[in-house]
Amino acid sequence: MKTFGLFCINNGRPNVLRLWCAQIKRLREELEMFIPAVVVSGEEDRIACQGYHVHHIVRPNNPASDKFNVALGYFRALGLDYCTVLGSDDIISSEFLREQIRLQEEDYDLLGVKTFCFYSGDGPFRGQMVRLTHARMLGIAKTFNKRILDQCDWRPWNMSRNWGMDAIASKTIAPLVKKTGFVEKGLVVDVKTVANLNSYKIWGKRLPRVNPQEFYDILSEEELQILKSL
Numbered sequence: 001m002k003t004f005g006l007f008c009i010n011n012g013r014p015n016v017l018r019l020w021c022a023q024i025k026r027l028r029e030e031l032e033m034f035i036p037a038v039v040v041s042g043e044e045d046r047i048a049c050q051g052y053h054v055h056h057i058v059r060p061n062n063p064a065s066d067k068f069n070v071a072l073g074y075f076r077a078l079g080l081d082y083c084t085v086l087g088s089d090d091i092i093s094s095e096f097l098r099e100q101i102r103l104q105e106e107d108y109d110l111l112g113v114k115t116f117c118f119y120s121g122d123g124p125f126r127g128q129m130v131r132l133t134h135a136r137m138l139g140i141a142k143t144f145n146k147r148i149l150d151q152c153d154w155r156p157w158n159m160s161r162n163w164g165m166d167a168i169a170s171k172t173i174a175p176l177v178k179k180t181g182f183v184e185k186g187l188v189v190d191v192k193t194v195a196n197l198n199s200y201k202i203w204g205k206r207l208p209r210v211n212p213q214e215f216y217d218i219l220s221e222e223e224l225q226i227l228k229s230l
Contacts, residue, residue, distance in 0.1 A: 002104040004082035004143075005036035007071040008090070010045055011061045013195055016089045016121070017045055019226045021052035023091050026220040030094040038074050039088070040067040065157040065168060072154045076146075082111075084143040085169075089121075089191045092141060093218040096186025100143060108181035110173065111143035116188035118207070119215055120200035121230040123193070128200070129215055130207035139166030141188050144173070151176045189215050193230060 006024065010017045017039065024037045038055040039045060049056035057074060059067045068085065075083045082104050086092070103111055116138075119129045144156070152158065156169040192200035216224060 001101070002081040003036075003079070004084065004101070004104060005038065005075045005078065005080050006084045006086055007038045007040070007068075007075065008086045008088045009059075009064065009067040009071065010039055010041035010088040011064070013088065013193065014045065014048065015226060015230050016191065016193060017041070018048055019091065019191065019223060019230075020086070020088050021049060021054050022220065022223045022226055024054055025052050026223060027092070027094055027097055029220075031097060036075065036078060036080065038071050040071045041088075062162060063160040064162045065160055065165060068157045068165065068169070069155045072144075072149065072156075076149070076154045081146050082143050083146075083149065084111075084141060085139065086141060087139070087190060089193070089196070090140055091189045091191060091215075091219070091223075093187040095218075096141075096183055096188055099185040100141075100183045103181050103183060104143075106181065107145070107179070109145045109148050109177040109179045111141075111181050111183060112138070113141050113188055114182050114184060116140055116190060117210065117215065118200055118203045119189050119191050119212060120204065121191045121193045121227065123200070125200050125204055127212055128204060129189070129210050129212040130203055131210045132203070132207055139169075140190060141183070142166075142169070148173050148176050187214065187218055191227070191230075 040057045156172040
């Protein structure tokens with residue numbers, strides 16, 4: 001079995017990050033395996049990460065692009081075969097991760113998703129969820145094979161920027177990727193709050209509504225309680 005890890009960067013929104021860390025606990029329990037996970041953010045997140053046995057690295061938020069490379073540097077030292085980048089507000093189901101693990105054995109250079117959901121965690125649209133379909137290789141849950149990372153010195157975010165993170169990495173690895181796969185089982189949810197740069201309102205008006213129970217059903221009781229507290 002290939003080795004892999006999950007990582008994110010964060011700036012503010014401590015309760016959202018707690019939700020991210022609680023999902024790591026759920027995934028480890030339901031898959032019955034220790035999954036390396038790392039968060040790169042400010043000192044204020046260290047205690048929360050430690051409480052969930054998630055590795056934490058302190059790094060300034062400017063430039064944000066450097067924080068991604070720092071996370072990958074940690075996984076490089078661990079010798080992992082695959083690395084998955086999530087937003088600090090991205091939640092995945094165990095079914096999704098099981099399918100991703102299966103696809104890793106097929107040795108894809110890059111794994112992504114075609115379908116995911118946006119959930120409104122607070123504000124006037126709280127509890128609403130919409131689904132985006134036929135998306136291809138957006139930043140959420142993008143998974144890099146070490147073979148690709150080796151070719152860019154584990155620095156796909158090779159520009160000092162605070163915006164356009166997915167575009168930077170995609171441009172760097174595009175000439176290197178020969179075999180791309182997509183995880184089409186399970187659930188991936190981007191939990192939007194009013195603090196997001198791209199709010200739920202933008203997507204809620206454009207995409208079909210779905211029953212949020214689908215999201216609630218994948219969460220642990222601890223995650224549900226954190227979600228309610230946002």
